[in-house]
Amino acid sequence: MVSIEIDGKKIEAEQGSMIIEVADANGITIPRFCYHKKLSIAANCRMCLVEVDGVKKPLPACATPISDGMVVKTQSDFAQQSQKSVMEFLLINHPLDCPICDQGGECELQDVALEYGNDVSRFTEKKRAVVDEDLGPLIETEMTRCIHCTRCVRFGREVAGIRELGAVGRGEHMEISTFIEQSVDSEVSGNIIDLCPVGALTAKPSRYQARSWEMAQRDSVSPHDCIGANLHVHTLRNRVIRVVPKDNEAVNEVWLADRDRYSYEALEKSERLLKPMLKHNGEWKEVDWETALERTASKLNMTVQTDGSDQIAAIAHPSSTTEEMYLLQKVMRGLGSNNIDHRLRVTDFAWQKFEPLHPELGVDLSELENLDACLLIGANLRKEQPLASLRVRKATRYGDVASIGLYPVYHNFDLKHEIITDAETWLGQLAGITKYLYQNQDDSDKEQWADAMDLEGLEELLAPINIRDEHRDIAEMLLKGEKSSVILGASALEFSYAGHIRLMAKAIANLSGASYGFFPHGGNSVGAYLAGAIPHRGPAGADVEQDGQHIKDLFEQGKKNYVLLKTEPGKESVMGEQALNSLRSADFVVSMTCHADDEAFEYADVILPVASFLETSGSYVNVNGLWQDFAASVNAPGEAKPAWKVLRVLGNLLNLKNFDYVSAEDVRKEVKGRLSAVGDRIKPKWQCPEKLPRDGFSPRPVNMYQIDGWLRRAPSLQDTALAKGQEVLKRPRLSPFHNIVGGV
Amino acid sequence: MTDSETKTLNEILSAESFQQVETWVRKYPEERKRAAIIPIMLIVQDECGYLTQDLMDAVADYLSCPKIAAYEVASFYSMFRLKEAGKYVISLCTNVSCMLAGSGDIKKWFEDELGIKPGETTSDGTFTLKEVECMAACGGAPMLEVDKKYHENLNVDKVAELIKELK
Numbered sequence: 077m078v079s080i081e082i083d084g085k086k087i088e089a090e091q092g093s094m095i096i097e098v099a100d101a102n103g104i105t106i107p108r109f110c111y112h113k114k115l116s117i118a119a120n121c122r123m124c125l126v127e128v129d130g131v132k133k134p135l136p137a138c139a140t141p142i143s144d145g146m147v148v149k150t151q152s153d154f155a156q157q158s159q160k161s162v163m164e165f166l167l168i169n170h171p172l173d174c175p176i177c178d179q180g181g182e183c184e185l186q187d188v189a190l191e192y193g194n195d196v197s198r199f200t201e202k203k204r205a206v207v208d209e210d211l212g213p214l215i216e217t218e219m220t221r222c223i224h225c226t227r228c229v230r231f232g233r234e235v236a237g238i239r240e241l242g243a244v245g246r247g248e249h250m251e252i253s254t255f256i257e258q259s260v261d262s263e264v265s266g267n268i269i270d271l272c273p274v275g276a277l278t279a280k281p282s283r284y285q286a287r288s289w290e291m292a293q294r295d296s297v298s299p300h301d302c303i304g305a306n307l308h309v310h311t312l313r314n315r316v317i318r319v320v321p322k323d324n325e326a327v328n329e330v331w332l333a334d335r336d337r338y339s340y341e342a343l344e345k346s347e348r349l350l351k352p353m354l355k356h357n358g359e360w361k362e363v364d365w366e367t368a369l370e371r372t373a374s375k376l377n378m379t380v381q382t383d384g385s386d387q388i389a390a391i392a393h394p395s396s397t398t399e400e401m402y403l404l405q406k407v408m409r410g411l412g413s414n415n416i417d418h419r420l421r422v423t424d425f426a427w428q429k430f431e432p433l434h435p436e437l438g439v440d441l442s443e444l445e446n447l448d449a450c451l452l453i454g455a456n457l458r459k460e461q462p463l464a465s466l467r468v469r470k471a472t473r474y475g476d477v478a479s480i481g482l483y484p485v486y487h488n489f490d491l492k493h494e495i496i497t498d499a500e501t502w503l504g505q506l507a508g509i510t511k512y513l514y515q516n517q518d519d520s521d522k523e524q525w526a527d528a529m530d531l532e533g534l535e536e537l538l539a540p541i542n543i544r545d546e547h548r549d550i551a552e553m554l555l556k557g558e559k560s561s562v563i564l565g566a567s568a569l570e571f572s573y574a575g576h577i578r579l580m581a582k583a584i585a586n587l588s589g590a591s592y593g594f595f596p597h598g599g600n601s602v603g604a605y606l607a608g609a610i611p612h613r614g615p616a617g618a619d620v621e622q623d624g625q626h627i628k629d630l631f632e633q634g635k636k637n638y639v640l641l642k643t644e645p646g647k648e649s650v651m652g653e654q655a656l657n658s659l660r661s662a663d664f665v666v667s668m669t670c671h672a673d674d675e676a677f678e679y680a681d682v683i684l685p686v687a688s689f690l691e692t693s694g695s696y697v698n699v700n701g702l703w704q705d706f707a708a709s710v711n712a713p714g715e716a717k718p719a720w721k722v723l724r725v726l727g728n729l730l731n732l733k734n735f736d737y738v739s740a741e742d743v744r745k746e747v748k749g750r751l752s753a754v755g756d757r758i759k760p761k762w763q764c765p766e767k768l769p770r771d772g773f774s775p776r777p778v779n780m781y782q783i784d785g786w787l788r789r790a791p792s793l794q795d796t797a798l799a800k801g802q803e804v805l806k807r808p809r810l811s812p813f814h815n816i817v818g819g820v
Numbered sequence: 821m822t823d824s825e826t827k828t829l830n831e832i833l834s835a836e837s838f839q840q841v842e843t844w845v846r847k848y849p850e851e852r853k854r855a856a857i858i859p860i861m862l863i864v865q866d867e868c869g870y871l872t873q874d875l876m877d878a879v880a881d882y883l884s885c886p887k888i889a890a891y892e893v894a895s896f897y898s899m900f901r902l903k904e905a906g907k908y909v910i911s912l913c914t915n916v917s918c919m920l921a922g923s924g925d926i927k928k929w930f931e932d933e934l935g936i937k938p939g940e941t942t943s944d945g946t947f948t949l950k951e952v953e954c955m956a957a958c959g960g961a962p963m964l965e966v967d968k969k970y971h972e973n974l975n976v977d978k979v980a981e982l983i984k985e986l987k
Contacts, residue, residue, distance in 0.1 A: 233886075242888035244895045255891035256873055808884040 078144035083151055095137035095148055096124055106150050107159060107188045109166075109273045110225035111138035114330060116234055121166070121225050123188065125158040126150045134158035156192070163192040168199050170274070171220050178216075179275030181288035185223065206251050212259030213795035214266055214334060216283050222252050222276035228268035235331070237469050237488030237810050238262045252276070261797045261804065263462045263780065266337040270320060270330070281341055281792045282318040286310075291317055294709040297696050298336035299395035299599035299689045300787065303327060303441065303463045304698030305336045309690055309709040316340045316690055316710055326442050327698065333462035338793050339786045340690060343710070346789035347672040349685035350714025360677065365715065368682050369722070373729035375664040375681075376411060379637045385412035387636040391627060392418045392609050393643035394598025395784050396719065397694025398703075399743040401600070402607035402615060403723035403735075404641055410732035414611050414624025415635065418604040420649045421566070421597050423775065425626040427575030432760035433617045434605035437699045438585075438593030439561045445470035449557030449590070451550060452479040453506070453581055455565020458488050459780040461595050465489070469812050475557065478550045480505055482567055482774055486805045489812065493550050503573060503768040506580035508547035511538040513555070513587035525586055533764035534583070541768075554588035561585075564594035570650060572773040576765050583762070595699055598784070603697040607747055616750040617758040627651075634658040640667040641719060642686065644675045644785060650775040668719050671785055686719040687712035688786065693740040694720065705744060826874050829864075829882040837867050841882075854885040857893050861900060870901040898952045906941040906948035908986055911965040914951050917958035922975065926962060927951070929976045934983070946987065 078091050082104050089098040094117065099106050110121040119139035126137045129147035134155060137148070149155055167189065174180040206219040226243060229252065233239045240260045244253045254260070260268075269277050291310040296319075298305040305328035308320045319340050321332040328336075352368035353360050379387050390408045392401050401418065408416045419425075439447070444467035457465035468477060469489040476492035479485070484496050497505050514534060517525075525531060554560045562585040568577045578594070585592030596602065608615035611624030625633070631651050638659055645655035659665055659679040667676035668686045676683050686692075691712040695705035712718065720740050727735030737743050781787045781799040788794070797803045830838045840863050844856040857879065864875050871894050880890040894900040901909065912930075914923045927938070930949050934942050938951035957963045960972025964979070971982060 239886040239888055242886075242892045244888075244892055246896045255888060255895070808880075808886055810886070 078142060080142050080146040080148065082148045089142055092141050095126060095140050095142055098142060099137065099150065104150060106137045107192060108138060109184060109223060110227060112227055112271060114235065115227060115230045118226050118230065121223065122162045123159065123166070125155065125162060127152045127155040159192050160194070163189060164194060166223050167193060167197065169204050170223060171203065177218070177221065177275035178278040178283055183275060184273035204248065209253055210257065210259065211254070212261070212797070213792045214280055214338060215260060215269060216278045216280040218276055219251060221274045223274055224250060224252065225273055226252070227271040227273070228252060228277060231268050231271055232262065233810055234812065235466055236262045236264050237812065238807060239810060259797055263458060263798060264331060264333050264466065266334045267331050279318055281338060286312045286317045294707070295322055296690055296706045296709055297704045299696060300335045300339060300784065301461050301599060302596055302601060302699040303461055304599065304696050304702065304704050305332055305463060307336065309340070311710050314710050316343055327702070328463050331463055331466060335781060335787055335793060339790050341792055342786040342789035343688055343690060345791050348713050348716065349669060349672040349674070349683065350716065352685060352715070353683040355681045368684060369726055369729055372666045372682050373726060376637055377730065379664065380411050383636050386415060388413050389415040389630040389635040389637065390639040390641065391420070391630070391643055391645060392604065392641040393420070393648065393784060394418045394596070394601040394604055395689065396600060396642050397692065398600060398603035398607050398697060398747060399694045399740045400641060400719045400723065401604050401609035402743055402747050403720055403727065404639070405608040405615065407723055407727050407730065407732065409614065410727065410730065414620050414622065415630055416609055416624060417611055417627035417630065418601065418609045419627055420643065420645065421570050421775070422574065423570060423572045423628065423650055424574040425628060427579065428612050428626070430761045430763065433758040434602045434701065435596040435699065436593050436701060437563065437595065438591035440700055441467065443559070444468055447471045447557070447559050447561050448475040449553045449560035450475065450477045451554060451562045451584070452477065453562065453564045453577065454481045454568030454571065455479070455563060455595070456483070456485045456777065457565060458486070460566050464595065473812050476553050478553060483777070486807065490809050492553060493546055495546055499772040499774050500770045502571070502772060503576055503580060504541060505547070506577065506584065507538055507541045507768055508543050509551045510580055510583045510587065511541050512543045512548050512551040513584060514538060517587060529583065529586055529762040530764065533766070537764055537768065551588060554584065554590050560588060560590035562590050562592045566597065567774055567777060569594060569596065570775050573769055576768065579762065579765055600696045602699060602701060603695065606697060606751060615747060616754040618754065631655045631658045634661060636663040638662050638665045640665065640676065642668060642670070642785065646675045647782070647788070668722060669785070670716065671789065684722055685714060685716035686722060687716050692718035692720065695744055826877050829878045832875065832878055833864065833867055837863050854883040854889070857883055857885070857890065858897070861894060865900060870904055898950065907946050908966050909948045909950060911950045911952040911955070913953070913955050913963050915954040918962040921961040923962040925976055926964070926974060926979050929979055933980070947983070
């Protein structure tokens, strides 16, 4: 620690930090354009010039490390004169078209110009004009406004790991450009809009929709992956204009994935269902809520009475809120049925009893970037959990990452070891690593594991397995790392022997001292487990008298009645066609959906319009078990109602007990109350499987912009190269280091 | 725009040139080999005349660096040509020293006699005139460079002589 003085204020700070960091941490404002706390230091805008005692020239605060006894003045005449001069230079080629610029009102250049700019320009020569770039459907450009801070360039190289933009040309002719005609295809590309301090890069879908000062800002949470990225939703007259990130270091840092940012488009750009619909003699007609719900209640009641409660089934999409799923299971269980599931893309349920209380990552999201060793199993992180991928990329600065999967995947980080295997030998590969670790354990270690694992049978199971060099390397990598983690991704969970994969992964983690966890599908799978939207456990992991049937059985056997919550199983289930067949031949199907073009019109009997994720209050629980609740940002259109209200009324109509909630918060309190009552009763178990089957099957991975109804209906996202499967996969891997070491 | 369509650097270059490329790459540590991007692009330019997108892509792939990084370098330095040029590319310095010593007259001579302004090529495709920044020969200002050779202490007559020789 050294002590310095800024503007007369004595400050203790870490040796080596830059003046601007210390000033920021102490609430002293220094103007800047190119400096950003998440990016490397470029020091190219010179806006942050300050005076340092004993130095004759002004120094850039962003690139000047502090030293003991340094006296910094940010407000002296000398400093201000320097800043004013820089401002004058920056404005030479800026068009000052603020009245027609989307950034107007929230523009860093505008703000700083107000403070430091002159009223009258001395520049009478011609300003330059720059031809705009076409960066694809998400980002609008107005390159004449660019002040060459290069934040967007550095974001691509350092954070996203995909460099598409560059500074082309020299001097007066320098332009930020892709040089060739090419869209920006990164799955986190929208962040350069937030980074751009001027109006050069703005959001294309919301262009000219509103001025920044007219909009109201509400908070929400993204439903598309289990990170639970925090959103600021900007609304105007009950319309969502755009979505930007809300800073939360523990969750999404300052970033959003493109799908978090642009999925709101579906609220207005898709055809919404505005009234309850009922099929009468094969014809769809609009009805009032009462008719639709009464029909639903009487049908469900009738089926339970005539065919028994195992003939009704409920399927929820894992992006439904915790409250919705809790009420859905309460309706089902109230009717005496445990047939409820949300695991649309899971195929193996054999080991579900061995699961923990809820899916969990085993390591804090914010700790992902500090891992020494990380083994990814069947994970295409960039597509499945874009923001977690950015963290793991950071981990590769000092740590190692290995991957075992079925498909060659372009990761935006370097892999130390990579095994691309096939379905037949996948388990064998994991067993190889397990065997190496098992053989290198002392007996005392084995005793220690005995608590968590029933090691019986493991030796026999592993006997025929050959340890290959890469198995040894990966095992050593995990052993060596102080903070190591084994993390499973989508294709591991979708595999037909997912249970075996999980057992082997858990064994590897336990034997190597690594943490173990996985990223489940959808935004709220954790909430689904806690709410009891699973057939084998009630809310908060409560025991059920008799297990309900899991989703595979529900679709394979065909039930009389189906209740669907925000899901289109034909598009979302791994069983696609079979799911559709069962739904078509069902006696009665009710679907709660937001969309007028829902596939349910093909097979349902009653379709109920419900509110979307930005139109309802509720909560999502992320992969670290973090509850994040939110209120509605806008009202639902037409007669659409939040699904929790619909389910509450349905519960009342079915004469079920305790269905008189006033708010989503009431429901949430009930779930949380049950959780605290149960405590940590459920302990994940480990038992050695009898054999390692070789006839596994893996469903085809689903496109990252197809996973839920909102993304499928967000036109700008559907227009991207990623959605169309046209992205360039052969790219050089870029070092995650900032500047100096190994940078391009 | 699939990757398979672009040729690799050793398919593009002659064996001899490619050997030069490899010599340059060996001068840098493996993980810093992209430092050789300027000499390599010069070798490619010498052999192919000017740098097309395909050529720059091939260099970027060869050095495992993003393609845009190659475009940045090629568009920054004046010795790289991104368009077809004449048989002789004349780089005329018009920076301060040369300007004071009369580079303006020489520039005008090119316009009057050959009919080309900076950036243009004669209709017979023989000469291309380029206006460049200081080439570190201020002691011999005004100067120009053609075919990697500096011609210093110039005046209009000397330039006329030089052009006659080249023709």
